[in-house]
Amino acid sequence: MSHPHTHTHTHAHAHQHGQHDQHRHQHSAEDDAALAEVLDLDAEVLAEHLAAITDWLPLERAPQRIVDLGAGTGAGTFALLRRFPEARVTAVDASPGHLLRLREKARALGLDGRVTTVQADLDAADWPDLGTPDLVWASASVHHLADPGQALRRVRGLLAPDGLLALVELAGFPRFLPPDAPVERPGLEERCHAATDHLHAEHVPHRGADWGPVLTAAGLTVTGERTVAVDIAATEHPSVGRYALAALRRMRTAVAELLDPADLAALDRLLDADGPDSVALRPDLAVRTERQVWAARR
Structure with a gap:
């Protein structure tokens, strides 16, 4: 499902500075694992x-064939399988590590017969054959693409005549x-x-876009729109x-060079899992954000 988005800069940063392939692969594997935890x-x-x-979701009937674009480690995939017990999901992601984790979860839940994984770059010129889905689910993935409009036109071409896109x-x-x-x-x-x-703003320019006009x-015709507020206290x-600790550690990776030294030192005290000031120990934590959802048809 959703990606807390701190990884794009660090990935681009490695490429801009021309580190050799082995270092990039190591960095990518470490980043993959950290993102998977988040x-x-x-x-x-x-x-x-x-x-x-x-x-x-404003569906006319329960979908049988679902495609999860940018599936990550499977948050959306498994939510959809629970919601639609007769459906099968094709989970698409660029990360082999995330898809491996997704398959392991599916086996542990006894759902591997209902899940197919496909490794693919959604910015590539050609997409793999994803069938004709009744529902395409794209959560926190489209804004990462270089050309979201092109991807959404491809989604329109995939959808069954009465199919639905959930963005x-x-x-x-x-x-x-x-x-x-x-x-x-x-x-x-x-x-x-x-x-x-x-x-x-520099590396993920489509984040926060108004997706209705896109x-x-x-x-596509927008048939529903909803904002879901999130406010979950640690209590x-x-x-x-643990979520705050993992997410803020990823944020630190992205912003370390931009923070005032005193801010960075304070952040490091919060991120010391064994220290007395660990963010994971704070009783006043809460997860606060919003999720916006668009439903659209051909």
């Missing part, structure tokens, strides 16, 4: 919100800390967000602390 925790903590979105996007990276935290550097998280916003331009879910 995706898994995102799916765990936001499971009820995800279920609410799948319940809302889900995050309204930015989640917030976790209260505004006055930490005591020695109040507002630290907002300054980290300001730094990532600067990076995303869908229309791709030949309400046992994994909020």
Whole structure:
């Protein structure tokens, strides 16, 4: 499902500085594993919100064939399989590591007979054969593409005549800390967000787009739109602390060179899992964000 989006800059940064292939592959594997942890925790903590979105989808009938574009480690795939027990899902992602993790989860849940994985770059000139799905699910993936309009036109061509596209996007990276935290550097998280916003403007220009006009331009008709607010306190879910720790560690990777040294030191104290100031130990944490959903037909 959703990707907390701090990985694009670090990936681009490695390419811009021309590091050799072996280093890039090592970096990519490490980044893949870190992102997979965040995706898994995102799916765990936001499971009820995800279920609410799948319940809302304006479908005329239960889909049999579903394509999950940018499936990651399977948050959307498994939510859709739970919601539609007769359906089969083709999970598409560029990361072999994420797809391996998804297949392992499917086997553990006894769902491997209902899941097919396809490794593909959605920016490539040609897409693999994905059949004629009744539902295409694209969560936190389309904004990463170089040409989202082209991808959405391809989705239109894939869909069955009465098929539906569900486009889900995050309204930015989640917030976790209260505004006055930490005591020695109040507002630290907002300054980290300001730094990532600067990076995303350069490297992920489609993040935060109004997708309604883009869908229309791709030949699709928007049939539903919804915003889902997320506000989950650490006292309400046992994994909020671990989610905050994993997500903020990824944010640190992206913004370390842009932060004031005092801010970076304060952030490192929060990210020391064994330290007394570990963010995972804070009782005042909450996951706060929004998810926006567009439903569209041919």
